[in-house]
Each structure stands twice: as C-alpha cells, then as structure tokens.
Amino acid sequence: MLPSRVSPSSEKLPDLGVDLDAIESGTSLWKDAWLRLRKNRLALMSFWVLVFMVLFCFLGPFFTGQDYRTNNLEKTLLSPQAGHLFGTDDLGRDQLTRVMVGGRVSLGVGIIATTVSLLIGVAYGATAAYVGGKADAVMMRFVDVLYALPFTIFVILLMTLFERSIVLLFVVIGAVEWLTMARIVRGQVLSIKQQEFVEAAVSLGYSSGRIILRHIIPNVLGVVVVYATLTVPAVMLLESFLSFLGLGVQPPMPSWGSLIKLGADNIQLYPHLLVIPAVFFSLTLFSLNFLGDGLRDALDPRSSKD
Amino acid sequence: MAILEVSDLKTSFHTRNGIVRAVDGVSFAVERGETIGIVGESGSGKSVSCYSLMGLIPQPPGRIEGGTALFDGETDLLRCGEAALRTIRGRRISMIFQDPMTSLNPYLRVSTQIMEALQMHSTITRREALKRAITALEEVGIAEAASRVQSYPHEFSGGMRQRVMIAMAMITHPDILIADEPTTALDVTVQAQILELIRERQRANNSAVILITHDLGVVAGMCDRITVMYAGKVVECGTADDIFKRAAHPYTIALQRSIPSLGSKGKPLYTIPGLPPDLSRPIPGDAFALREGIRSGGKWLTTPPPLRQLSDTHWVRESDVILPPLEEVLHDC
C-alpha cells in the first residue's frame, strides 16, 4: 500500500456505488450491526420489552392515581382487583404503583451504577493499554488483586455497617463492576493497537490523537456497548440481592428485590405478591441478556457462530 | 489396477448465502505406490475432494452430491457408511495436514496419539503399541525417540511435529497417504526435508501418495502424475512431463509463470490477476475466462467447456483464454 500513489488520484475515483462518507466515518459498522440485530427476532423483542419496562416504570405512576408511600391499613394484602390491579401489600399500599416505582429504582440503579463502572473501567483499562509497559503491568496486577477479594462479602459489610443510602449503593456496586470492564477494554485496545490498520495509520504519519479518535474508539465502542448491556442486569441482580437481604434501598422506597422479599415472606397465602414482581424482574433480566447477546453477535460477526 | 479411482465427485456446502459447489465433477485415479499431485489455488476444491473421500466433510453444511470413489476395487468410500469408513481411515488411508502446530492434540502425549492409530485398528497390547510408536518416531528421524515419545506436542518444533504426524500416519502401513499442503506452514529449509521424508516412508511402505498443494514447485520433483484444479473442476491432468513441458491449459501456464525461480532475480514476479470466483453462484461456462483481468475469446462463457484428450496420459479442458505474452506481462508490473 503506497500512499503517494493513492492520495493524488483519490479525487478522480470512479463512482463505486457506495457511500464513501459512511465508510469514512465508520457508520457502516453500526448500520450493518443494526441490520443484523433486526434479523435477530429474540433481541428485537427484548429491545421492545425493555422500552415497555422503562415507559411502564417511569411514566406509569402518574396514571395509577396512587401513591407508593401512603399506608392504608384498612385495605392490606388485597388480592388483585379493580382499583388495585396487582392487589395491595402488607401496609395497604397499591402494589401496581409499588412495582412501577420499584422498577424505577432497579432500572435506575442498573443504569447509573453501570455508567459509573463504565467510566472508571474504560478510563482505567484504556490508560493501562495505551501507556503499556511497567505502568500497565502494575495497574493490571492491582485489578487482579481486587479480583481475588470476595466482593459480595465486602459489599454486605459496607451496606450493613455504614448508613445505608442509595449513593453508597451506587458507589459500592460501581466499585465491584468496573474491574471486568477495565480488563475487557484493555484487552481490546491492546489487540487493536497491534492490528495492521493502526500500524498503517501510524506509518502514514497520523497523529496519535487522530488514531485514537478514528480507529481505537470506534473499535472499542462495540465491545463497551455489548458489555455495558450485560453489566446492567448484573448490577440489577446485585441491587436486588442486597434489597432482598434488607441492605439495599430503604423503606418505604421499594425496589424489585425488596418487593420479592415481601412476596417470599408471604408465599403461603399471597403468592401474587411474589409472582408479579418476580415476573417483571426476570423478564427485564432476560431481555437485557438477550439484547446483549444479540448486540454481541451483531457487532462482532466473527463471534456470532456458537 | 488403481488402488483408488475417483469419478465425477461432486461436493457442495449448503450455507445461508447459497449453495457453494466446492467440487464439481472431479475424477482422478491413483495406482499402488505412485505419487499424484493435486494443484490449485485455495478454494479450488482440492482439499475438499480429499476430505470428501475420507468422510471428513462436516455434514451439514457439506453434502456429497454424487460420484464414486472406488477403493481397492471393492469399496465405494462415498457410500460404504461411517463404520466401514472408520476401518479404512487411519489404517489403509492416512492423512497429514497443513499446520502441524494445530493438527496434534496439545492436551495428549505424543505417545498416546501415535499409539491410538494402531489401537483403533488392531488388538495390540499397550507395550507393543508403545514399542511400535518409538520405532515409528525413529524412522522419521527423531533422536532419542524412546524418551521424546512421552512429550507433549508443544515441546517439538514445527518441522518435528510434522515428522510426528508422518510417523502417526505411516505406522499402520497405509495403502494411501493423503498429504494436504504438508509443507506450507513450515520454514523453507524444513520443507525439502519433509518432502524427502514423505518419499522415503512411501518407498518403505509401498504406499501411494496424494499430494495436495498450491505450489507447482512442490509437486515438480515428487509426482508421477498431476491434476490441476480450478473452481471445483479439473482443468488439466497428465504426467509430470505433460504438465511441465507440454502444459496446454492457460491456467496451468499461468500457475507455472508464478513460480519464482533463481534465475529471475531482480525481475518482478508474475501474479495471476484477479481472484478465484465466488462458487456460491452457478458458473455455467469456463470459470477462468470470467476472472477479472483475464481476456478470452468468449466462446466458453455460457457453455461448459469439455475435456479434450491430447495423448494417452494428457487431458485438458477446452479454454480460449488468451494470456498475454510473458514479456508484456512483466513489463506491465
């Protein structure tokens, strides 16, 4: 590949019938990915389920005409009926509204904590890979050491010992989840750094800023998007796990985990209290996992087989 | 009588993007003790032909659509069924592969892998099998075979691993050895040694060898007869002299031109323009004539060109492709 030969004639290139601008800016990768994703029925369905969940949880409470905090001790533990589609809980609160608000908390924690872990992980991993050498070795060794620690135990300790707040929850979960992200981003950046098109860009004399912007970021982005989609359910799982143990969000604020806990305590007589939040929670986790898998297949066609 | 006679073999792959006709009516025969070469670019169907005979085509997506492969005058390899095929594979027809780095199982000792070839086909004690394995390693020139037989594949170099592969393939004294690009992944200096070793083991066992390669240079000194394939079809076959001295098909000539020779120092190397065709679309006529950068008279673009016999041993497929004179080609580069 001789640049001196290629560049002067580039203005006179014949019309190849393709969108050169799209290729240039790398959008064709995303366009292709979107086309492939649309063929994946399960992933597409998951996407719409998630859209529904978000709308249901975030807009729903405005339409139920109920408040998730107001106790009504005359109407405790009602079965599903007109006026209370999902029944009421042990304090007479409308379960439909509480499922919606609980979803807000679960989804919100999922998204925010993932973002936190994403920012830390990407910055850390990319720095390690880009700097390389000794610094890289030390940084990744640190991650290895943290990996060896039994994190759930520390998370439980932190949540029991200190004043439980939603901010602490974000920090704690973010602190756990960034490790894997850092590893993945580092691996991806390293492998891209060694690929021929980057070497070609270096040999063409492009600045490192341009190389990072044009070549490394677009190629890392796919992996990050896929992994983030798969981190959200992991985070939601952790949050619900903590809430189930009574260590997550504090009452009267519900989360799907604490609603499931209430259901679990009342399965003998009021199974709907368990089944309804469990279905919402599991359906959301399914959808996120299937969407993540679908995205991975769509963004990296090589890995799509098996 | 020929030990193996393949006629009109057709193998295709049914993929999401359509049916790939990888092998489309290939015929060849191998006599006992002789060496034949099957030559072509990657994707010409030369490996798929041999894998079809051995039942190594994953089905699906692969499918053997037709033809016969008569082994030793009695068994049709394409129809005899998996059980019968398994008694032939490894015992009467052995194979060695392109990449010795990945063709040996990294999790098993070399001894296990060599002995397995024997144990699969005969009742033999472990001791006896181990003894034979050590002898086989000595025969392929591995020093201190008795201790090295217990090593793992990663403890050998690439060339040594290919020697192990040969020992494994020849330990059952097969009638036929199929060598699929046996030297492609090796250093140039090792290549000649391995070819010489194959020839030497062939003579010791009186085996026939089918040498699959993309490199005409490799078959030149080795093969009695040569079959040249392009796009799943045989384009020319004949004795080594027929192919090297009296090549008639333009593709064969083009392949010969692309062999680097010592005398051509400083001159640019000829390469065949364009790429081999996409076999997932039906090609009604001469596939080579349709190749980008190739000029032809246009006679065989839509009708399939027939094979024409030039002599007792020499057959060529009709083609009206016009290769430019050599000087002009080299001038262009």
Place this chain on the structure above:
Amino acid sequence: MFKFIGKRLIQSVLVIFVIITVTFFMVRFAPGDPFSAERKMPEFIKQRLMEHYGLNDPVMVQYANYLKQLVRGDLGPSFTETRSVNQILANSFPVSLELGGWALLIALGIGLPVGVVAAVFRNTMADYVPMSVAMIGICLPTFVLGPILAMVFGVWLGWFNVSGWFVTADRVLPAFTIGLVYAALIARITRGGMLEVLNQDFIRTALAKGVPFGRIVMVHTLKGGLLPVVSFLGPALAGIISGSFVVETIFQIPGMGREFVSSAFDRDYTLVLGTVILYAALITTANLLVDVVQVILNPRLRFEDS
C-alpha cells in the same frame, strides 16, 4: 509444580491477611458498636463491657491483640451471644458446607452432561432446548427461584418442608435453589469450551485416524473443553456463598450465611471477622485448587512453569 503451588500458597496467605486487615478496620471505623445496636443498656454497664472486651484500647493495640489471638486459632468471644465465635462457627459452618456441597454437586451433575451433549449435537433440538432453558435459569436469581420452588414444591405439592434443616429432604429445595442457576451457567460454559475444542484441527486429525466419535469426545475433547469450567469454579464458589446468604434466610437454615448477615447488622465485631476469615480461607483455597487442576489439565501451562 511444587514451586508453583508454594508460590500460590504464599499469595493466598497474603490475600487472607489483607482481607482480615481491611475487614478489621472497616468494622472498627463503622459508626456504632456492639452494645448500641438494639438493646438499650445503662451507660456504666456498657463501659464495663467495653473495658472487659478491650474495646477502649487504641485500635492498633486491639488489632495486634486480635492477630495474636488468631494465630492461636482463637476467634474470640461473640459480643451478642454467650457462645464463643469458634463454637458458633463450629455449629454453622458444617451446615453451610453441606448446603454448598450439594449445590455444587447439582450444578456439575446437571451442567456438565447437558453442556457436553449440547456441544456434541450442536444446532439440534438437543442443543436448542436445554440451552434456552439454561438461559432462563441464568436470569432467575436465587431469591426468585427459592421462593418459587418453596411455593410449588412446598406449599402446593407439599413434597418438602418450606423451612428448617432437620431431615435429609430439607436439603433438596435449598440445594436446588442455588445449584440450578450454576447448572445453567456451567452448561453454557461447558458447551462453549467443548465447541471451541471440537472445532480445532486436531479433532480432524483424530477423525482421519479412524477414532470413533465417542472416543473423540471423551479423550480428545473433554480435557481441553472442561478447562473453562474449571476456571469458572472459583467464581462459582464465591457465588454459591452469596447464594447461601439468601437461601439460608428463605429456608431458615442455621448456616454461616445467616450468622454473617445478622452479625454485621448487630456489629458483632468478632463474629463478623470470624465469618469473613472463614469465607476468605474457603475462597482462596478453592482458587488455589482450581489453579492446580488447571495446570494438571493443560500440559502447556506445566511446561511454561518449569
């Protein structure tokens, strides 16, 4: 080989030491103390107790005393129960160990065969059906699955007790609650690992030698194909432990998980530390074993090490 084990052993001891230290100071610096949690007691009694347990000493002195005690194998007295920490753990640890053992057995007993069969018969019903079920299993966290199993098999069908840990049948529901999720994960990992190996060139070599397919799976594929499962066992154990926190709560099992959660709530310093140390030892030992098994399975690792 011995050098390798020795090296990893030292690393494990270091990790445990770090965990002890971090936990010790985290617990001490957390607000509250063992005697202010729930019961109200006169200030002078509290002072007496603090004095008695050495809690008024400088933290570093307490730390040194605790380590000295620990070297003798003494985990100290519990602050909230009359028994010593050693006694409490001697009662509860075997329960959790048994629960975890059953769960692991179920996970491997179901996960491995299903994964192998799915890989061998890939893209058939024997692959699709169990893998779809596995995907559902992965999305069902223990705190959802546990109550559901209790509801169906305990309340509706009446086959098992919903809570307690007295007869052998009491093991079934809790062990399956934890085990099934890991069975699903192990099935997926096994399938992936087996497929990876089945697609290698050396499988073709074995076929060309006339090796029957059954032997190819058992001898040529299994060793390499199970490597990812072995490395997953470390994280799986950590997961089973956190699963036990939930399951012991749901089924009211007198195990270590429940002791841990309640001791953290009660600020029972010594009991918290005792459980954390035991967990850390368990996890690091398991990781060590996993590493050793990996080296045994993979001759290439053995070679690099010597």
